[in-house]
Amino acid sequence: MNTSIQNCMVAQSGGPTVAINASLAGVIKGAAGCYGTVYGSVNGILGILNEHYLNLSEIMESDDNALERLIHTPAMYLGSCRFKLPDFMDDDSSYNYIFKQFEKLNIGAFFYIGGNDSMDTVLKLSEYAERIGSNVRIIGIPKTIDNDLMVTDHTPGFGSAAKYIASSLLEIAHDTFIYAVKSVTIVEIMGRDAGWLTAASALARNEYSDAPHLIYLPECNFDKDEFLTDVRALLEEHNNIIIAVSEGLHDAEGNYICAGESKEDTFGHSQLSGAGKALEYLIKDNINVKVRSVEVNVLQRCAAHLSSATDLNEAVASGEHAVAFAKQGITASMVTMNRTSNAPYTIEYGYAEIKNIANEAKSVPRAWINERGNDVTEEMVAYLLPLIQGETSISYENGLPNYMNVSHLTNKR
């Protein structure tokens, strides 16, 4: 280890994606030669508070294929957390502890890969660093299947989830088309407040299939009478209707269309499920047709066996750029991707001040949803299409994907 240069630390937070370890791999690649040891904090910021670290430099050196395998491993290799730092004006004890750890380990930069809630942590650590005059660079690296982070054109992790959703919709279409009897299939897709991932279902359409025939995003109010009118009209033309709905569907009064009770998590979000089930029962009650609802569930964020090469490449590059920005002295910022052209698709990497990003969410623009609120426009499709391009090949062993060993999370050795 070169003691003349500083080390760096990286952690992951929030919900899983298929690309979040690709960003971790990007940090490790980018740090080679400009930082010493790359420490991984286990379970997000909690790893620092618990002094639970992995020496990622050592782990990657021990196996020639480790970095490639890491890129293709789903969810967080370092584990995650749902931990909200207190306001340091109220209580700075954890901040004090974290920066003491940084000093002890000779940390020059801290990279936090996460979504909206994680960027709140980046903001708070940045503000505290400024307050105490610390030189530790604090950089956020975006990830979320929801694609709802401000400023950046899109987020790593979204493209792979979009490819999974579009492919799955196409496969579900093949599954439903086989019977000559009328049917409606409702597919519920993740995205609490933003409909980007549900919109990606539109990419499933092709020369022989119009599915999904209806698409409902949380950016529009859901009207059950209009919905039933639209389903009835479609059943006149087609045998098998497929409908894509966001889990965050709500009516004009803002009430979620769902089954079950609203429960709140650490960050005050409602725990939603059941929009698909609710529409299933609505149709069963009003239209005499075979109906089924499918909740795609967690596989849309962890099915690493089907990922977008564009997405994984961008995730790696985001990690590499984060390191480069830190070395340039940039801090209190998040890596961004700025699209410069749709066809051919080109992006430029940049950074944006974290204070303009944290605790904000980017919705689908109303102009990218059709007037009736039951489909997306061609502009949306043009935006989405480049993000799902390219396939990745993961390695298999004994018939199963060969992912990174996460025994440090499972305590199985």
Added chain:
Amino acid sequence: MNTSIQNCMVAQSGGPTVAINASLAGVIKGAAGCYGTVYGSVNGILGILNEHYLNLSEIMESDDNALERLIHTPAMYLGSCRFKLPDFMDDDSSYNYIFKQFEKLNIGAFFYIGGNDSMDTVLKLSEYAERIGSNVRIIGIPKTIDNDLMVTDHTPGFGSAAKYIASSLLEIAHDTFIYAVKSVTIVEIMGRDAGWLTAASALARNEYSDAPHLIYLPECNFDKDEFLTDVRALLEEHNNIIIAVSEGLHDAEGNYICAGESKEDTFGHSQLSGAGKALEYLIKDNINVKVRSVEVNVLQRCAAHLSSATDLNEAVASGEHAVAFAKQGITASMVTMNRTSNAPYTIEYGYAEIKNIANEAKSVPRAWINERGNDVTEEMVAYLLPLIQGETSISYENGLPNYMNVSHLTNKR
């Protein structure tokens, strides 16, 4: 077209699998040179009654890649039906019509690719053929993700579904391991009366993961007190428990395990829930732990982007053997696979009289389930493992799988 040789007909029936079109491709390949035109009856046996046929020979000749693409296309290229032929002693009008069609099209053999219900059709057509002295050979080709057909070692379609289930379980394990808080995840898997596919979840276990920690098949009675005892004990050792359950879970009285309490959704319906949801509520009511249920749903039978090469190869071979058997004069039979060795894995193709197969179902032997009824044995794993070996590469276009155009099913042209 060579008019000196007879034509043949093929149809598909029952529920989708990822391999049923591979068997169709096998029939088309096998028929080359020994039958003339291969007709495909659209929507199973109904296609004959409606005279709705595709000329598969022509379609395959029109595109060099069509046969390869057909092998990898999910669900039924020819569509399906859920149509039970009446007893011909009561009403032979449809039989009369079907065999007139065979005569008109100069059909020498009829191949029906399907599961249990479809083999009932093969049996009835065979008996009717014998009764009227018809020389049309009637051969069944097995397919079902349930793996519950008699006589054959396993069924085409099962291996791919098993690979999908095992891979998905591994990915769901990665997804759940990220949080350091105690959690239980229940994964509900298809197979109402036979637990073969749920058992395949055991293949997800590896050096760093014991998931699924519990496996419940419909071959054993489910006892909720034993279940809660087992979950509590596991939570002492592990943070994140994953449980695989068959949709057909039932208690000692034979009652299906579904949610006991009715929850009301947005529209005021009481919600009926499956086994996974029921176990979720059971844990929520009795153990203070984060709990979630995942219903894998239709993707386990149609996710052709992840299939077993062993399975698809065997499905093609089953189709080819069906044709060869018909040419040898065999009729009233189903193609079978007989395992001759586990390691190395070898099988031989054969045939069995359809009367010993139709309307029977093969359950998991009790000896392949552990004594407590919450896991499978090593014999089961040894049986399953060869079936998921090998990966297939499907072609992609514009970021999506490039499947066969099924406009004849969707009426979109």
